[in-house]
Amino acid sequence: DSGVTQTPKHLITATGQRVTLRCSPRSGDLSVYWYQQSLDQGLQFLIQYYNGEERAKGNILERFSAQQFPDLHSELNLSSLELGDSALYFCASSTRDRGRSGNTIYFGEGSWLTVV
Amino acid sequence: QQQVKQSPQSLIVQKGGISIINCAYENTAFDYFPWYQQFPGKGPALLIAIRPDVSEKKEGRFTISFNKSAKQFSLHIMDSQPGDSATYFCAAHHREGAQKLVFGQGTRLTINP
Numbered sequence: 645d646s647g648v649t650q651t652p653k654h655l656i657t658a659t660g661q662r663v664t665l666r667c668s669p670r671s672g673d674l675s676v677y678w679y680q681q682s683l684d685q686g687l688q689f690l691i692q693y694y695n696g697e698e699r700a701k702g703n704i705l706e707r708f709s710a711q712q713f714p715d716l717h718s719e720l721n722l723s724s725l726e727l728g729d730s731a732l733y734f735c736a737s738s739t740r741d742r743g744r745s746g747n748t749i750y751f752g753e754g755s756w757l758t759v760v
Numbered sequence: 761q762q763q764v765k766q767s768p769q770s771l772i773v774q775k776g777g778i779s780i781i782n783c784a785y786e787n788t789a790f791d792y793f794p795w796y797q798q799f800p801g802k803g804p805a806l807l808i809a810i811r812p813d814v815s816e817k818k819e820g821r822f823t824i825s826f827n828k829s830a831k832q833f834s835l836h837i838m839d840s841q842p843g844d845s846a847t848y849f850c851a852a853h854h855r856e857g858a859q860k861l862v863f864g865q866g867t868r869l870t871i872n873p
Contacts (some may be wrong), residue, residue, distance in 0.1 A: 646803060662861075686865040687804070687849060734803050747853075748794075749861055751803030 766864025
């Protein structure tokens with residue numbers, strides 16, 4: 645158990661809909677990362693927050709947004725969903741912000757999103 | 761663009777054999793190279809990691825070999841066991857870039873009993 649909690653574990657929704665994925669980082673971790681894992685794209689970095697502020701943005705679509713709240717939990721909002729958005733979405737957390745050696749990133753078990 | 765290239769995509773090894781997974785990178789701004797292990801239905805978990813100033817790191821049956829000049833690194837699993845069957849991802853940590861952890865495409869390892 646990594647200590648990173650994600651909900652829901654599974655979600656099925658229709659095209660055009662909007663969903664919210666929730667993540668609670670490990671106790672004490674200030675950085676939260678969101679990754680998308682699909683069969684053909686592997687693990688793709690979406691976005692990172694550190695102590696409530698956006699720190700880095702990767703291959704995140706404009707239809708997607710995220711935020712980190714004062715209690716450090718984070719939400720990933722996916723809107724106008726398309727079939728191609730079906731994937732496993734991982735949240736991860738780490739203690740520090742910068743990518744220094746030893747700043748281990750711990751992953752949750754993911755949220756399976758199926759768009760039908 | 762794929763900044764970390766991993767091979768092979770899948771690998772089958774007999775129990776007791778050596779599993780070898782290779783990765784290559786281009787960006788010299790990477791300064792930390794972890795390997796993650798992922799079991800079905802689980803998130804990736806850190807297995808072992810190495811810094812570029814070290815040529816080899818060993819933890820139990822797992823060894824990373826790092827060749828800085830060739831920009832290549834590999835994971836060796838000695839005495840491979842059926843419980844090692846999983847997907848393995850190499851990754852590279854960017855010193856300053858937006859993509860904090862860049863992953864390879866993954867290798868599905870199967871250890872036959």
